[in-house]
Amino acid sequence: MKKLFSSYEAIVFLAIVILGAIITAVNPNFLSLENILDLLKSYSFVGILAIGVLFVLVSGGIDISFTATATVAMYVMAVIVNNYGGNMFTAFLIASVVGALLGMFNALLLHYFKIHSIIITIATLNIYYGLLTVFSGGKWIYSLPVWFREFAQLRVFTISNPTGGEYGLSIITVIWLALLLMAWIILRFTLIGRGIYALGGNPVSAKRVGFNILQLQLFVYGFMGWLAGIAGVVLTLLVQSVAPNSIVGKELDVLAAVVLGGASLIGGVGTLGGTVLGVLLIATMNNGMTLMRIPAFWYDVFIGLIIVISVSASAIQYKKKKSQKIAIEVE
Amino acid sequence: MKRALSDNLILVLVLLGIIALMAGLNGVQFFSARNFQSMAFQMPELGILAMAMMITMLTAGINLSIIASANLTSIVIALLLSHFLGSQMSEAGSPGIVLLAIATGLLVSLLIGMLNGFLVSILEVSPILATLGTMILVKGVAIVLTKGYVISGFPPLIIYLGNGSLFGIPMPMVIFALCAVLLTIVLSQTCFGESIYMLGSNETASHYSGINNRKILMKTYLISGLLSGIAAIVMMSRFNSAKADYGESYLLMTVLAAVLGGTSAAGGFGKVSGLVVALLILQVVSNGLNLLRVNNFLTIAIWGFILILVMVVNYLSKEYQKMRWRA
Numbered sequence: 129m130k131k132l133f134s135s136y137e138a139i140v141f142l143a144i145v146i147l148g149a150i151i152t153a154v155n156p157n158f159l160s161l162e163n164i165l166d167l168l169k170s171y172s173f174v175g176i177l178a179i180g181v182l183f184v185l186v187s188g189g190i191d192i193s194f195t196a197t198a199t200v201a202m203y204v205m206a207v208i209v210n211n212y213g214g215n216m217f218t219a220f221l222i223a224s225v226v227g228a229l230l231g232m233f234n235a236l237l238l239h240y241f242k243i244h245s246i247i248i249t250i251a252t253l254n255i256y257y258g259l260l261t262v263f264s265g266g267k268w269i270y271s272l273p274v275w276f277r278e279f280a281q282l283r284v285f286t287i288s289n290p291t292g293g294e295y296g297l298s299i300i301t302v303i304w305l306a307l308l309l310m311a312w313i314i315l316r317f318t319l320i321g322r323g324i325y326a327l328g329g330n331p332v333s334a335k336r337v338g339f340n341i342l343q344l345q346l347f348v349y350g351f352m353g354w355l356a357g358i359a360g361v362v363l364t365l366l367v368q369s370v371a372p373n374s375i376v377g378k379e380l381d382v383l384a385a386v387v388l389g390g391a392s393l394i395g396g397v398g399t400l401g402g403t404v405l406g407v408l409l410i411a412t413m414n415n416g417m418t419l420m421r422i423p424a425f426w427y428d429v430f431i432g433l434i435i436v437i438s439v440s441a442s443a444i445q446y447k448k449k450k451s452q453k454i455a456i457e458v459e
Numbered sequence: 460m461k462r463a464l465s466d467n468l469i470l471v472l473v474l475l476g477i478i479a480l481m482a483g484l485n486g487v488q489f490f491s492a493r494n495f496q497s498m499a500f501q502m503p504e505l506g507i508l509a510m511a512m513m514i515t516m517l518t519a520g521i522n523l524s525i526i527a528s529a530n531l532t533s534i535v536i537a538l539l540l541s542h543f544l545g546s547q548m549s550e551a552g553s554p555g556i557v558l559l560a561i562a563t564g565l566l567v568s569l570l571i572g573m574l575n576g577f578l579v580s581i582l583e584v585s586p587i588l589a590t591l592g593t594m595i596l597v598k599g600v601a602i603v604l605t606k607g608y609v610i611s612g613f614p615p616l617i618i619y620l621g622n623g624s625l626f627g628i629p630m631p632m633v634i635f636a637l638c639a640v641l642l643t644i645v646l647s648q649t650c651f652g653e654s655i656y657m658l659g660s661n662e663t664a665s666h667y668s669g670i671n672n673r674k675i676l677m678k679t680y681l682i683s684g685l686l687s688g689i690a691a692i693v694m695m696s697r698f699n700s701a702k703a704d705y706g707e708s709y710l711l712m713t714v715l716a717a718v719l720g721g722t723s724a725a726g727g728f729g730k731v732s733g734l735v736v737a738l739l740i741l742q743v744v745s746n747g748l749n750l751l752r753v754n755n756f757l758t759i760a761i762w763g764f765i766l767i768l769v770m771v772v773n774y775l776s777k778e779y780q781k782m783r784w785r786a
């Protein structure tokens with residue numbers, strides 16, 4: 129347990145606990161199982177994207193094209209499923225393939241032309257999003273197959289609340305948790321995972337140790353794209369419609385969540401535990417404002433303040449650590 | 460020096476090629492005085508914002524908060540005006556009050572720049588994260604101040620700054636040209652400018668050669684903030700309104716313009732002249748495509764392609780030079 133949470137993550141955890149306590153004091157509904165399960169369901173989309181962003185940040189890069197990737201993947205998925213039929217498995221498969229390919233395109237440009245990853249992904253964001261909107265005519269897709277709606281309502285367990293409504297652990301949350309487990313295993317126990325940390329920590333030494341940089345980058349950006357594809361399907365499950373313009377523009381919000389969780393843009397640093405905490409902090413914040421009836425226009429001020437404070441705190445901590453000793457931090 | 464020249468040469472050739480292409484596709488319409496006039500009104504706001512972005516990129520940083528600061532600046536100016544002038548805001552208003560409001564707005568933009576500078580230089584937060592935080596924070600403050608509403612209808616003096624002309628030259632263009640000339644002088648003629656490039660190429664080396672890195676970074680973000688404040692005045696005048704989320708699509712465009720103009724995201728390289736040519740390219744492309752009635756989103760995609768193309772060409776030409784140098 130001690131190893132799972134570094135001191136920074138403990139602070140984020142503490143922040144969530146304190147915030148949760150304040151919200152509960154104002155509105156006890158916050159701690160109800162129904163609210164928490166609901167929160168975990170609606171933040172699965174951000175949570176899944178955050179895993180991918182963490183991988184990219186750890187490898188020393190940055191990706192902001194993932195919202196466009198997710199949009200393209202979910203749109204292609206919806207069109208194919210609507211026209212040719214299929215099932216949940218093919219839906220995920222289509223989105224996965226589209227997402228992974230678009231992600232890997234970033235890696236190829238990055239590797240062969242040595243372009244800064246923020247520039248590449250700004251360019252591909254515009255290309256993917258622009259072309260999708262042109263080809264789709266910006267039209268929303270409202271009608272989705274029946275099985276698509278049925279899958280979204282699946283629950284691992286169901287509880288009835290006093291007013292007669294039902295809630296439970298949604299299959300969507302389970303998808304997020306499964307992906308988290310998978311990502312944890314990759315980062316912690318596989319050569320690829322160690323390679324990603326090595327690449328982010330010092331690309332030159334990673335190469336000298338014998339890691340294949342191209343393969344690592346293809347994996348990292350492909351994985352990000354794959355997760356974006358999955359997240360696209362998850363969002364479609366959540367809202368039961370596909371809008372070409374619903375998520376592009378939110379890429380910095382996801383980045384903010386991962387950064388709140390302690391990942392840094394220096395590369396080689398960042399843990400899944402922290403990322404989950406970052407997403408949970410934002411979820412708590414957002415939900416708490418609704419429950420405490422704080423006008424929504426205060427939201428950005430609070431999130432902005434939290435980000436400024438947290439990046440300052442971790443920068444100060446990093447400076448202290450650097451002056452004490454040089455250490456490579458891994459999960 | 461030679462490298463900068465050859466980089467700009469490629470850009471100028473691209474510009475000429477694109478002008479020829481657009482002229483060929485659009486015919487006389489493209490060369491009409493009205494068309495050039497409309498381009499001259501559109502380019503400056505993006506151009507000034509792009510300079511605000513570029514100067515931070517020279518130090519290997521970035522400033523994501525420029526659009527948010529511009530919006531907050533114009534909102535502060537608008538709120539002050541409506542406070543002092545009341546319902547007659549759009550009619551007259553003494554120049555004193557208008558100038559005071561503008562000065563206060565610019566002060567706000569400087570304060571935001573100072574906050575960024577503090578985070579980046581003193582606390583050593585990475586610029587993307589620091590300005591990501593201030594972007595959201597500043598936008599939040601703007602939303603709280605306006606509750607998300609639009610403030611519109613400004614005094615003639617403000618309207619003149621974005622829509623009037625001076626000796627036939629559109630005012631926004633005059634402001635843009637002034638900023639560009641001043642920034643060129645600062646970057647190429649002053650010790651501070653030289654330090655920016657040195658800091659951007661190698662932070663450690665510049666530290667050991669006696670440059671006060673912190674001071675340079677702080678000044679850089681202050682200038683960046685001020686430029687976004689100036690852009691704010693042009694924007695609020697052209698839209699005749701102020702709102703918390705105007706111009707958000709400009710953010711990526713400013714990075715695009717800077718990179719297209721030869722500014723390296725890794726810091727240390729980039730000139731205002733390159734940026735200006737890049738802005739002209741972007742403007743001609745978007746204007747030409749607009750005349751052809753090309754879908755706006757296709758234009759966005761084309762910008763993405765151009766960005767990648769330019770980066771690839773730059774990379775290949777550098778590799779080619781390296782090869783020749785070896786031979």
